[in-house]
Amino acid sequence: MNEEQRSIFLEAFSRFPPPQGTDQVLDIQTSTSTQLISSSISIMILILRFHLKGAKLSYGTAGFRAEASILQSTVFRVGILAALRSLKTQSVIGLMITASHNKVSDNGVKVADPSGGMLTQEWEPFADSIANAPDPHHLLQLIVEFVNKENIPLEGTWRGEVLLARDTRPSGESLLEAAKQGISSIVGASAIVMGVLTTPQLHWMVRAKNKGMKASELDYFEQLSSSFRCLVDMIPQGSANKYVSGKLLVDGANGVGGEKLEVLKKLLIDLDIETRNSGKDGVLNEGVGADYVQKEKVVPCRFGPPDVGTRCASLDGDADRLVYFTVLSNNDGRINLVDGDKMLSLFALFINEQLSILNKAKDENIDKDNKTRVGVVQTAYANGASTDFLKQLGIEVVFTPTGVKYLHEKAAEYDIGIYFEANGHGTVLFSENFLCWLEGRISELSSTTKGSEEQKAALRLLAVSQLINQAVGDALSGLLLVEAILQHMGWSIQKWSNLYHDLPSRQLKVKVVDRTAVVTANAETLVVRPLGIQEAINAETAKYDRGRCFIRPSGTEDVIRVYAEASTQEAAESLSSSVARLVDQFLGFGSHR
Numbered sequence: 001m002n003e004e005q006r007s008i009f010l011e012a013f014s015r016f017p018p019p020q021g022t023d024q025v026l027d028i029q030t031s032t033s034t035q036l037i038s039s040s041i042s043i044m045i046l047i048l049r050f051h052l053k054g055a056k057l058s059y060g061t062a063g064f065r066a067e068a069s070i071l072q073s074t075v076f077r078v079g080i081l082a083a084l085r086s087l088k089t090q091s092v093i094g095l096m097i098t099a100s101h102n103k104v105s106d107n108g109v110k111v112a113d114p115s116g117g118m119l120t121q122e123w124e125p126f127a128d129s130i131a132n133a134p135d136p137h138h139l140l141q142l143i144v145e146f147v148n149k150e151n152i153p154l155e156g157t158w159r160g161e162v163l164l165a166r167d168t169r170p171s172g173e174s175l176l177e178a179a180k181q182g183i184s185s186i187v188g189a190s191a192i193v194m195g196v197l198t199t200p201q202l203h204w205m206v207r208a209k210n211k212g213m214k215a216s217e218l219d220y221f222e223q224l225s226s227s228f229r230c231l232v233d234m235i236p237q238g239s240a241n242k243y244v245s246g247k248l249l250v251d252g253a254n255g256v257g258g259e260k261l262e263v264l265k266k267l268l269i270d271l272d273i274e275t276r277n278s279g280k281d282g283v284l285n286e287g288v289g290a291d292y293v294q295k296e297k298v299v300p301c302r303f304g305p306p307d308v309g310t311r312c313a314s315l316d317g318d319a320d321r322l323v324y325f326t327v328l329s330n331n332d333g334r335i336n337l338v339d340g341d342k343m344l345s346l347f348a349l350f351i352n353e354q355l356s357i358l359n360k361a362k363d364e365n366i367d368k369d370n371k372t373r374v375g376v377v378q379t380a381y382a383n384g385a386s387t388d389f390l391k392q393l394g395i396e397v398v399f400t401p402t403g404v405k406y407l408h409e410k411a412a413e414y415d416i417g418i419y420f421e422a423n424g425h426g427t428v429l430f431s432e433n434f435l436c437w438l439e440g441r442i443s444e445l446s447s448t449t450k451g452s453e454e455q456k457a458a459l460r461l462l463a464v465s466q467l468i469n470q471a472v473g474d475a476l477s478g479l480l481l482v483e484a485i486l487q488h489m490g491w492s493i494q495k496w497s498n499l500y501h502d503l504p505s506r507q508l509k510v511k512v513v514d515r516t517a518v519v520t521a522n523a524e525t526l527v528v529r530p531l532g533i534q535e536a537i538n539a540e541t542a543k544y545d546r547g548r549c550f551i552r553p554s555g556t557e558d559v560i561r562v563y564a565e566a567s568t569q570e571a572a573e574s575l576s577s578s579v580a581r582l583v584d585q586f587l588g589f590g591s592h593r
């Protein structure tokens, strides 16, 4: 045992004295490296303190989520995983304590990889197995095996570094402490507490830090505000009109997003924002927030008739989702929703416009080889009208299963990849190659045709790449991009909303005996098991004009989700109910709503 490990051990030892019999477990490490043997003593002591209280957990689509009081042990274990990931990649890793749009008594934990993206899917089985290890013996054995299998270097000079943050949930502080203990229990990796942040801020910082860029919270705000300013400064004369210049009302979901928007707002001179539900006197996600607004299609608390016609936006609990809406004038609390699909369409239009200005002057032959590959990524939940609209623009549209980890991966294959889930989580990714080409083009144009439209288009694209979060979907950066583009186009929210009209749709959840009995293919649009159900769904769907319907097991709840679209609301309701009945018939009794 070297000096450093000895001090880690002694420090942990003094805080968490070993219970009786701990020395017996040391046998299982005898075949591993000396580094792990020595640090395993302190890990074991900590494991005993953070013992799992009997819940079955899965890393799922967005990390572990559960009732906060049972999460101490899980978060501690994810801390160990984050430290190992940092050692394996020799890079800074992120660990976020949040349960996003879930109720305030829940919490969760997820890991950001060195790129700032989600934890690699290859490590998810390990995350599941350590989260569910029944006892300290088992847990330590899993860690030892994994370290050996992955050849994780425990003996180098790099000890690992994990940036830690949490949202505003009251349980966050003690869970953050558990994460810190987990992180430092592995050969003394450093846990750097960033405090209360939005999820995308943490992902942004991890990415920036690993790229050797400025990575503080102030740097984040400065990058967002200066790139926004840059876009606004290049708005063609006469474009910005009175429809856009009005106030923007933002529902902060009583979470971290509202709080951060208040800070960002001070740096924005070109935007009049009023934040409501910023958490001072309301409950997180209760009758507020992007998930509530998008799923229920009703106004959030503190919005109502006086706001009719005003541009409104709603963030979710950890500010990685954003939707826009307007309050309808018939005073029944209903809204006109402008969702993730419409944001995607707006971004695609703007980017396409800039690319065509930029490429106008290019030599036809060069153009053929250097054509910028723009791709749009959606899921089966995207409204069919949005997909038609995008295809009409001549844009390549591809589909992935639900979950941003899939969309992000696909979008990264393009020069410019735009992805959004209908619920408002998404971003625009620019490839390194494209950015390199763009910078070259900007300097070329600066020396030949400075101030030209081509040069401005190139500068706008560069500013978009700096404004929109390159690590993960980000409500704050998404909001600024929407606002900049609306000002650029001189569009009101109504004009934006009228780009196309959503097909009426309906989502239901059906409780079944075993949701894993449903196996899907083709980006979740076809059911291959149980046999026969897809044919039955097809027969129902065929009865409806513009009917489209699919089912899939949720990755975050114990339900089968049913999604139906049709030419009228009544038809969408009817199709979804018939298919929910089919789910009951094939998969056991249940109730749906």
Ligand SMILES: CC(=O)N[C@H]1[C@@H](OP(=O)(O)O)O[C@H](CO)[C@@H](O)[C@@H]1O
Binding pocket: 061, 062, 100, 381, 402, 403, 404, 421, 423, 553, 554, 555, 556, 557, 561
């Ligand atoms: C229909 C729907 O909104 N599904 C959501 C939801 O996943 P499910 O697997 O459908 O439960 O939570 C995911 C994580 O937040 C999000 O990525 C996804 O879009």
Ligand SMILES: [Mg+2]
Binding pocket: 100, 101, 316, 317, 318, 319, 320, 321
């Ligand atoms: Mg969220």
